[in-house]
Amino acid sequence: MSNYFxxxxxxxxxxxxxxTFTREDILAFAGKWDPQPFHLDxxxxxKSLFGGLCASGWHTAAMWxxxxxxxxxxxxxxxxxxxxxxxxxxxxxxxxxxxxLKPVLVGDTIRYTQRVKEKxxxxxxxxxxxxxxxxxxxxxxxxxxFAVVSKIFVERRNPGPPVKKD
Amino acid sequence: MSNYFxxxxxxxxxxxxxxTFTREDILAFAGKWDPQPFHLDxxxxxKSLFGGLCASGWHTAAMWxxxxxxxxxxxxxxxxxxxxxxxxxxxxxxxxxxxxLKPVLVGDTIRYTQRVKEKxxxxxxxxxxxxxxxxxxxxxxxxxxFAVVSKIFVERRNPGPPVKKD
Numbered sequence: 001m002s003n004y005f006x007x008x009x010x011x012x013x014x015x016x017x018x019x020t021f022t023r024e025d026i027l028a029f030a031g032k033w034d035p036q037p038f039h040l041d042x043x044x045x046x047k048s049l050f051g052g053l054c055a056s057g058w059h060t061a062a063m064w065x066x067x068x069x070x071x072x073x074x075x076x077x078x079x080x081x082x083x084x085x086x087x088x089x090x091x092x093x094x095x096x097x098x099x100x101l102k103p104v105l106v107g108d109t110i111r112y113t114q115r116v117k118e119k120x121x122x123x124x125x126x127x128x129x130x131x132x133x134x135x136x137x138x139x140x141x142x143x144x145x146f147a148v149v150s151k152i153f154v155e156r157r158n159p160g161p162p163v164k165k166d
Numbered sequence: 167m168s169n170y171f172x173x174x175x176x177x178x179x180x181x182x183x184x185x186t187f188t189r190e191d192i193l194a195f196a197g198k199w200d201p202q203p204f205h206l207d208x209x210x211x212x213k214s215l216f217g218g219l220c221a222s223g224w225h226t227a228a229m230w231x232x233x234x235x236x237x238x239x240x241x242x243x244x245x246x247x248x249x250x251x252x253x254x255x256x257x258x259x260x261x262x263x264x265x266x267l268k269p270v271l272v273g274d275t276i277r278y279t280q281r282v283k284e285k286x287x288x289x290x291x292x293x294x295x296x297x298x299x300x301x302x303x304x305x306x307x308x309x310x311x312f313a314v315v316s317k318i319f320v321e322r323r324n325p326g327p328p329v330k331k332d
Contacts, residue, residue, distance in 0.1 A: 032232070033228045035232075035236075035239065036239075036255075049257055049294075049319065049321075050256060056231075057258060058228060062199045062224060065224055066199050066200070066201075069202055073201065073202075088214060091215055091216065091266070091269075092266055093265070093266075094263060094264050094266060098261040099259070099260040100258055100259075
């Protein structure tokens with residue numbers, strides 16, 4: 001068991017975890033990062049384009065992030081426990097297409113999944129490969145509420161040829 | 167002074183605000199949302215692909231969000247103070263191309279700017295228009311460290327023709 005670029009499974013949908021968004025959590029996140037009336041006040045939210053108090057889209061995204069990292073940390077613990085060596089995971093060149101498809105309302109439970117859809121060996125950084133994944137969040141009614149395409153550089157067990165310098 | 171879709175200035179670069187990322191803030195954000203060793207531990211960070219303790223990319227993004235909303239709330243306060251009517255701002259169909267171009271290290275000061283690059287009248291929702299903006303964060307050396315393309319629906323003062331239903 002190992003977590004090098006070569007080991008990352010392609011095309012498999014993985015459950016990352018789920019969270020119920022409480023009123024308190026929605027207010028706390030919005031108060032700190034996204035203080036807009038429809039994330040902070042029931043009456044204002046009713047008059048807004050959302051129609052009710054809803055989580056900041058960035059709260060939904062941050063919760064995905066936490067579940068994603070917790071999932072990765074669980075795998076890393078197992079590797080370490082078995083005496084394996086951890087590959088370096090790290091920088092991201094950027095994420096694509098953050099989508100908020102439906103509001104996340106008080107009491108909604110969002111289930112996050114991830115599916116690696118592409119693995120690209122880096123030519124300019126031969127020790128690394130890029131892992132591209134579709135990440136989704138569905139609510140308790142099975143509706144897609146959140147999506148983002150993640151891209152992360154991961155260390156390769158077998159680096160490619162060194163880059164030629166002119 | 168008003169903040170309807172028609173009033174949003176196109177092509178003008180706006181200063182949203184700036185923040186110095188302290189060690190405490192970096193650890194607090196990472197501990198809650200992005201618990202990876204290189205965001206939490208100096209020694210682990212030195213051995214990582216980043217080379218030093220750095221802020222979660224989502225921390226840099228969340229700080230952009232806060233400055234963006236604070237900026238908007240300041241404008242809204244002025245409108246309300248002068249007895250003006252606030253337009254509804256709200257849902258986003260999604261954001262594009264989140265980029266983390268350089269690590270944000272302890273003590274870095276990030277200055278956030280925004281430039282509306284496109285205004286699109288919605289055909290399917292004639293009361294709304296879509297405001298598309300380039301958002302950037304530069305560090306104290308003038309280096310671009312963060313970028314994201316935001317898209318927000320904003321109420322129109324003069325709605326378009328109603329959508330024909332077949």
